Amino acid sequence: MERWEVKEGVGFLRKIGIKSGQSVLDFGCRIGHYTIPAAKIVGSKGIVYAVDKEQQALNELQQKAIHLDLKNIKAINTSGQIQISIENDSIDVILFYDVLHYHEKKEREELYCQAYRVLKQDGLLSVYPKHTLEDEPIQEFRRLSLSDVKQEIEDSNFIFDQKHCGLISHDDSLTQGCVLNFRKHEEMYKYERN
Numbered sequence: 260m261e262r263w264e265v266k267e268g269v270g271f272l273r274k275i276g277i278k279s280g281q282s283v284l285d286f287g288c289r290i291g292h293y294t295i296p297a298a299k300i301v302g303s304k305g306i307v308y309a310v311d312k313e314q315q316a317l318n319e320l321q322q323k324a325i326h327l328d329l330k331n332i333k334a335i336n337t338s339g340q341i342q343i344s345i346e347n348d349s350i351d352v353i354l355f356y357d358v359l360h361y362h363e364k365k366e367r368e369e370l371y372c373q374a375y376r377v378l379k380q381d382g383l384l385s386v387y388p389k390h391t392l393e394d395e396p397i398q399e400f401r402r403l404s405l406s407d408v409k410q411e412i413e414d415s416n417f418i419f420d421q422k423h424c425g426l427i428s429h430d431d432s433l434t435q436g437c438v439l440n441f442r443k444h445e446e447m448y449k450y451e452r453n
């Protein structure tokens with residue numbers, strides 16, 4: 260996975276839309292298989308907020324960051340709460356990768372609401388919806404299809420933008436998978452500001 264974090268993962272996250280200088284939120288980052296490549300892309304002018312509820316995972320991530328001399332990762336232990344203590348309209352890209360299935364519908368709706376709040380107007384919400392009916396179903400996704408998940412995100416004021424498929428990280432190995440990118444619903448944004 261070391262090679263994924265510094266090479267293929269960098270290529271994949273560039274392809275989904277992360278750029279130099281951006282602010283990224285990796286919610287449910289675990290040991291950082293996506294945090295590390297994101298931090299390499301955003302560079303010293305950017306920042307990656309790495310959120311998890313497991314301190315041990317965050318410790319491991321921080322050790323890797325030290326080893327790779329990455330100073331732009333801010334690890335946040337939320338103890339599992341859904342509220343994200345990050346300012347409104349401040350994040351360019353949010354990653355919900357292999358994490359939504361931990362949460363029941365009401366919590367997922369709150370997560371989408373938080374994502375909408377912290378994302379900039381032209382920000383990107385990127386979701387790896389692992390564990391739906393089509394793909395090793397478990398936990399809160401065990402009865403949901405991929406299109407159900409896509410629909411509930413669109414029902415939360417996001418518009419589906421693009422799908423990116425390839426060899427990606429899942430747990431501690433590489434697998435073929437797809438992530439879905441969403442943008443904020445512009446009409447809703449205008450409505451909120453008026």
Ligand SMILES: C[S@@+](CC[C@H](N)C(=O)[O-])C[C@H]1O[C@@H](n2cnc3c(N)ncnc32)[C@H](O)[C@@H]1O
Pocket residue numbers: 286287288289290291292293310311312313316337338339340341355356357358361428429430
């Ligand atoms: C399966 S791992 C995915 C890790 C990473 N996103 C990836 O794709 O490699 C899910 C992680 O989400 C974390 N998690 C689940 N619910 C969470 C919550 N409400 N707040 C913070 N972290 C959460 C778990 O502790 C776990 O580390």
